[in-house]
Amino acid sequence: MFPELSPGNTALLIVDMSLDFLQVGAPFETVEGRNMLPNLIRFMRHCREVRLPIIYLNHVHHPGANDKGTLADRFPVIRDGKAVAAGTEGVSIWPEIAPQPGDIVIEKIRQSGFTYTRLDAALKELKVVNLLMAGVATGACVESTARDAVSRDYFVYMLSDVTAASGITDQGWGAVDSATLQRVILTHFAYHFGKVASTGELMAGPLAYLESE
Numbered sequence: 001m002f003p004e005l006s007p008g009n010t011a012l013l014i015v016d017m018s019l020d021f022l023q024v025g026a027p028f029e030t031v032e033g034r035n036m037l038p039n040l041i042r043f044m045r046h047c048r049e050v051r052l053p054i055i056y057l058n059h060v061h062h063p064g065a066n067d068k069g070t071l072a073d074r075f076p077v078i079r080d081g082k083a084v085a086a087g088t089e090g091v092s093i094w095p096e097i098a099p100q101p102g103d104i105v106i107e108k109i110r111q112s113g114f115t116y117t118r119l120d121a122a123l124k125e126l127k128v129v130n131l132l133m134a135g136v137a138t139g140a141c142v143e144s145t146a147r148d149a150v151s152r153d154y155f156v157y158m159l160s161d162v163t164a165a166s167g168i169t170d171q172g173w174g175a176v177d178s179a180t181l182q183r184v185i186l187t188h189f190a191y192h193f194g195k196v197a198s199t200g201e202l203m204a205g206p207l208a209y210l211e212s213e
Contacts, residue, residue: 002130002155002195003129003130003155004206005130005202005206005207007050007051007052007053008127009127009128009129009130010052010053010128010129010130010131010132011052011053011054011055011123011126011128011130011131011132012043012044012047012052012053012054012055012132012134013055013057013113013131013132013133013134013135013145014040014044014054014055014056014057014097014134014135015057015113015133015134015135015136015141015142015145016028016057016058016059016135016136016137016141016142017033017040017056017093017094017097017134017135017136018058018059018084018090018091018092018093018094019089019090019091019092019094020059020083020084020088020090020091021033021136021137022034022037022094022136023090026083026090027077027082027083027084027090028077028083028084028136028137029166030136030137030164030165030166031166032136032164032165032166032178032182033135033136033137033164035164036161036162036163036164037094037096037097039161039162039199040097040134040162040199041096041097042199043134043159043162043199043202043203044097046199046203046207048100050207052207053103053104053126053128054099054103054104055103055104055105055106055119055122055123056093056099056103056104056105056106057106057108057113057117057119057135057141057145058091058093058105058106058107058108059084059091059107059108059109059141060084060085060086060091060107060108060109061078061081061084061085061086061109062086063081063085063086063087065109067109067116068109069109069110071109071110093105104122106118106119106122108141110144111140111141111144111145112141112144112145112147112148113141113144113145113148114145114148114149114152115148120152123154128154129154129155130154130155130156130157131146131149131154131155131156131157132157132159132202133145133146133156133157133158133159133163134159134162134163135162135163135164136163136164136165137164137165137166138158138163138164138165138181138182138185138186139165139181139185140165142158142163143158143185143189146158146189146193146194147193150193150194155194155195156193156194156195157194157195157196157197157202158186158189158190158194158195158196158197159196159197159198159199159202160182160186160196160197160198161198161199161200162199163182163186164178164182165178165181165182165185166178166181167180167181168181
């Protein structure tokens with residue numbers, strides 16, 4: 001049974017909501033990520049009001065760090081420093097949801113926010129057991145982080161209206177549009193790993209009692 005959600009045991013994780021993923025023409029542009037921003041802004045405002053911890057996971061590679069691994073083979077824009085490169089505007093968080101004092105920002109160098117980072121230590125320091133997942137892309141960095149969290153015995157909610165995935169071109173089995181991809185990823189996660197909920201459901205249900213605090 002999932003523990004009750006509260007500011008003392010729950011955190012919101014925001015994955016890769018930087019310009020390199022959201023800006024028009026960006027290397028990893030996710031139009032659907034821009035489209036869900038109003039929902040995310042609304043939910044983040046609620047989380048701040050109830051003092052729920054907010055943690056940003058931001059993909060960043062530093063020059064000379066030799067930390068790209070096989071990402072360099074799979075993504076030439078990362079290999080060539082044209083995406084998620086430290087010191088560039090692209091790694092800035094989208095201005096409307098920029099971190100505020102008290103938020104935690106963690107740089108990552110793989111799809112999962114747990115790999116080679118201090119995320120697990122930060123969550124343990126906060127005594128967090130429930131994770132609310134938001135960001136892009138649902139089936140890549142968001143799900144990679146969520147699955148790793150489940151393997152570490154966290155209770156994970158994928159937030160259906162503040163996660164987003166762009167469609168995928170034919171990789172040998174036919175193209176997959178964004179709506180189908182999102183539906184399949186969320187359904188698969190709900191069956192195997194955790195829970196799926198909308199921000200509206202949480203604010204009207206488990207987190208509703210916190211609104212007046």
